[in-house]
Ligand SMILES: Nc1nc2c(c(=O)[nH]1)N[C@H]1C(S)=C(S)[C@@H](COP(=O)(O)O)O[C@H]1N2
């Protein structure tokens with residue numbers, strides 16, 4: 470497969486090879502913090518952080534990103550950050566099903582030794598009509614997939630979260646189809662926007678945000694961005710995901726952001742920025758249309774946007 474490098478969403482000069490220099494940049498950035506405002510479609514160079522397009526609003530403060538979460542394993546409110554600290558993320562292994570590493574468990578730490586770590590500033594849109602802007606740190610999912618060498622007939626990748634009812638009390642609620650599962654197509658997974666986050670604001674990913682690794686798919690509703698991944702499966706046929714099992718008419722497989730396709734119970738036209746409380750008009754594919762719409766040629770619009 471061929472990939473176009475240097476797309477406009479790439480954030481340059483921010484490879485986290487030199488941690489000290491990186492943290493210094495953080496200090497500089499702190500000063501301008503939330504004054505950061507980039508008109509949509511513009512380009513900006515802010516000290517050493519350079520990025521282009523897609524961010525038409527201030528970065529959301531770390532403290533807000535860390536204290537307003539959806540992580541149903543730890544409860545159904547937004548205030549789960551304390552209970553999420555119970556999750557044991559030491560010596561985290563990921564089990565692979567299919568491809569070259571079929572049935573093998575790999576330490577995430579070992580993968581990090583050779584994967585290229587970078588920063589990506591993405592807007593993040595929850596299906597509940599709130600949003601934020603996050604400077605994630607991590608790696609392109611395509612890098613990992615190339616390493617794992619899936620079989621040629623792989624159509625989907627399924628991700629699974631842990632099942633640890635002793636650590637995550639809400640997993641004792643047996644009417645939920647635990648563990649949390651999400652699936653994307655192999656083409657979506659190989660899209661250069663699709664990211665595995667291992668950090669935020671230059672810090673290791675907080676447990677409540679899905680440590681030690683979670684997906685970020687910025688053009689889809691947030692529920693697709695599965696946290697604390699324990700299993701990666703290469704599949705020919707997909708299985709229903711966690712939310713699809715719970716409410717198939719409300720949370721579908723594609724879940725691409727679209728202001729003109731309301732949720733069954735509310736409008737998706739606008740979204741509330743959790744950092745500022747400001748309302749913004751929602752954008753088709755959350756503003757990432759240019760990079761992803763080619764993935765959906767010929768697919769019925771009735772299914773693409775929920
Ligand atoms: N394992 C797991 N992953 C999950 C969820 C969850 O409940 N469990 N919630 C999803 C939803 S609905 C959203 S909006 C985002 C929230 O990510 P954040 O808490 O880092 O903002 O995580 C997604 N990933």
Ligand SMILES: [Mo]
Pocket residue numbers: 539594595596597690691692
């Ligand atoms: Mo969400």
